[in-house]
Amino acid sequence: xxxxxxxxxxxxxxxxxxxxxxxxxxxxxxxxxxxxxxxxxxxxxxxxxxxxxxxxxxxxxxxxxxxxxxxxxxxxxxxxxxxxxxxxxxxxxxxxxxxxxxxxxxxxxxxxxxxxxxxxxxxxxxxxxxxxxxxxxxxxxxxxxxxxxxxxxxxxxx
Amino acid sequence: xxxxxxxxxxxxxxxxxxxxxxxxxxxxxxxxxxxxxxxxxxxxxxxxxxxxxxxxxxxxxxxxxxxxxxxxxxxxxxxxxxxxxxxxxxxxxxxxxxxxxxxxxxxxxxxxxxxxxxxxxxxxxxxxxxxxxxxxxxxxxxxxxxxxxxxxxxxxxxxxxxxxxxxxxxxxxxxxxxxxxxxxxxxxxxxxxxxxxxxxxxxxxxxxxxxxxxxxxxxxxxxxxxxxxxxxxxxxxxxxxxxxxxxxxxxxxxxxxxxxxxxxxxxxxxxxxxxxxxxxxxxxxxxxxxxxxxxxxxxxxxxxxxxxxxxxxxxxxxxxxxxxxxxxxxxxxxxxxxxxxxxxxxxxxxxxxxxxxxxxxxxxxxxxxx
Numbered sequence: 403x404x405x406x407x408x409x410x411x412x413x414x415x416x417x418x419x420x421x422x423x424x425x426x427x428x429x430x431x432x433x434x435x436x437x438x439x440x441x442x443x444x445x446x447x448x449x450x451x452x453x454x455x456x457x458x459x460x461x462x463x464x465x466x467x468x469x470x471x472x473x474x475x476x477x478x479x480x481x482x483x484x485x486x487x488x489x490x491x492x493x494x495x496x497x498x499x500x501x502x503x504x505x506x507x508x509x510x511x512x513x514x515x516x517x518x519x520x521x522x523x524x525x526x527x528x529x530x531x532x533x534x535x536x537x538x539x540x541x542x543x544x545x546x547x548x549x550x551x552x553x554x555x556x557x558x559x560x
Numbered sequence: 561x562x563x564x565x566x567x568x569x570x571x572x573x574x575x576x577x578x579x580x581x582x583x584x585x586x587x588x589x590x591x592x593x594x595x596x597x598x599x600x601x602x603x604x605x606x607x608x609x610x611x612x613x614x615x616x617x618x619x620x621x622x623x624x625x626x627x628x629x630x631x632x633x634x635x636x637x638x639x640x641x642x643x644x645x646x647x648x649x650x651x652x653x654x655x656x657x658x659x660x661x662x663x664x665x666x667x668x669x670x671x672x673x674x675x676x677x678x679x680x681x682x683x684x685x686x687x688x689x690x691x692x693x694x695x696x697x698x699x700x701x702x703x704x705x706x707x708x709x710x711x712x713x714x715x716x717x718x719x720x721x722x723x724x725x726x727x728x729x730x731x732x733x734x735x736x737x738x739x740x741x742x743x744x745x746x747x748x749x750x751x752x753x754x755x756x757x758x759x760x761x762x763x764x765x766x767x768x769x770x771x772x773x774x775x776x777x778x779x780x781x782x783x784x785x786x787x788x789x790x791x792x793x794x795x796x797x798x799x800x801x802x803x804x805x806x807x808x809x810x811x812x813x814x815x816x817x818x819x820x821x822x823x824x825x826x827x828x829x830x831x832x833x834x835x836x837x838x839x840x841x842x843x844x845x846x847x848x849x850x851x852x853x854x855x856x857x858x859x860x861x862x863x864x865x866x867x868x869x870x871x872x873x874x875x876x877x878x879x880x881x882x883x884x885x886x887x888x889x890x891x892x893x894x895x896x897x898x899x900x901x902x903x904x905x906x907x908x909x910x911x912x913x914x915x916x917x918x919x920x921x922x923x924x925x926x927x928x929x930x
Contacts (some may be wrong), residue, residue, distance in 0.1 A: 422758070427752075432694065482623035
C-alpha cells in the first residue's frame with residue numbers, strides 16, 4: 403500500500419515538474435538585492451585586510467627621513483626566489499654600514515612574506531597596496547626610491 | 561574500387577583539451593570514439609609541470625613552504641599542513657595545542673572552499689549554471705577569513721614549521737561562528753537546486769561507477785573511495801593535528817557512481833562545519849609556536865606524513881641528509897592517483913559522461929603535474 407502511494411507521489415511530482423520549480427524558487431529567492439555581491443572596482447575600491455601581503459615597502463623613519471634598513475641582508479637570504487639585492491657601503495666618518503641601493507623584483511615575487519618575517523628592524527614590509535601592474539617588465543623591478551615611495555596607481559572616480 | 565570513404569570509419573580519435581574548459585586546467589584526454597561511445601582514453605599530463613619536488617632540493621625547509629601552496633592551489637592550507645607536519649615529524653616536535661586547533665579550523669574551512677569550487681564547476685560542466693554563482697559567493701566568505709588571518713586569499717602560506725606565525729586576529733572566533741551559521745542553510749539551498757533535479761540525476765546516476773575493489777586497486781582515496789562504500793578517512797584512521805578530539809561522521813555511499821560522490825561531498829561540507837564548531841569553542845590558550853630554531857636543521861632521517869586533503873590522501877615524504885635543505889621531498893598527490901582511474905570509469909560510457917567524470921574526480925592539474 404505504502405509502496406503504491408510512494409509511486410503515485412513520485413509520478414505526481416514528476417508530472418507537475420516539482421523538482422524544477424523547487425530549483426526555480428531558490429533562484430527567485432536569491433533575487434533579493436541584499437544578496438548582490440558585485441564590487442564596482444575602479445569606482446569603489448575594496449578594503450583589503452590589515453595583514454594583506456601586497457606591494458613591498460621600505461620604511462623610513464618619520465622623524466628624520468632616514469631609512470630604517472640596516473643593510474643586514476637577512477631578507478635577501480630568506481627570500482626563496484632570491485629576488486632581493488641589497489648593496490651597502492661603509493661610511494668613513496661614522497664607521498657604520500649604510501644602505502646603498504635596494505632592488506626588489508616584484509615580477510618574481512610570490513608574496514610569501516618570508517622577507518618581512520626575517521627583517522630584524524621592521525624596515526621591509528608587505529603593504530596593502532595591491533595595484534602593481536606596469537606596462538614594461540623593467541618597471542616591475544623596484545629600486546630603493548620606488549620601494550620607499552610606494553606605487554601610485556591611477557585612481558578613478560565615477 | 562572499393563567504396564570505402566572516410567565516412568565509413570567507425571573509430572574516431574578526438575583530442576579533448578588541453579584548452580578544453582571542462583578539464584579543469586591543462587589536462588589532455590585522447591578519446592577513441594565509436595559514435596558517441598568511448599572505446600578508450602589516454603591522459604596526457606605534464607602541461608603544468610614546474611618541478612616542485614626538484615625546487616625543494618634547492619631551498620631551505622622554511623623556504624619551500626610557500627611552494628607547496630602552489631600544488632593544489634584550491635586547497636593551499638591542506639598542502640601547507642601536510643608539509644609542516646612532515647618536517648615536524650622529522651624534527652621530532654609537535655605544534656602547541658593552540659596552533660593545532662587553529663590549524664584544524666583553517667584546514668576544514670579550506671576543505672569547504674575546495675568543495676564549493678568543485679561543486680560550482682562540476683555543475684557548470686553538467687550544464688547547471690546557477691550553482692557556480694552561489695558557490696563562489698560563499699567561497700568568498702571563506703577566502704575573506706583567510707585574508708584576514710594570514711594576508712592572502714588563495715596561496716595562503718598560513719602555517720609555519722613548528723606552529724603558526726600569525727596569532728588569530730580579533731574577532732576570528734566570531735567570524736568562524738558566523739560562517740558556520742551562514743553556511744549550513746546555503747548547503748541545503750544547493751541541495752534543493754540539484755539533488756532532486758531530474759536533469760542532474762539523469763546526468764549523474766550510474767555514470768562512472770567505480771566499485772570499492774577497483775578503488776583499492778587503483779589506490780584511489782578521498783570522496784571517490786568513500787562513495788564506493790569504504791569508510792576510510794585519515795582523520796579517523798590515523799588522527800593528526802588533534803583530530804581525535806572532534807566528533808564527526810565519515811559519510812559513505814554504496815554504488816560509487818557520480819551522484820554518490822556528489823552526495824558524499826555535500827555531507828562532508830556539513831561535517832566540516834561540525835568540526836569547525838567544536839574546534840572554535842575549544843581553542844586553548846598558550847603559545848602558537850613550538851621550539852624551533854631559526855635555522856631548521858633536522859637530523860639525518862626520513863619522514864612520511866599523510867593527511868586527508870579535500871581530494872584524498874595527501875602524503876609528504878621528506879628525506880634529510882642533515883643539512884638545511886631537504887635531500888628529497890616526494891609528494892603523493894591525491895589528484896594524480898585519482899586521475900588514473902579515469903579510463904576505467906569512462907570506458908564504454910558516452911562522450912557527454914567524460915565531462916561529468918572528470919568533474920567528479922575533482923582534480924587540480926597543479927597537483928597532478930606538480
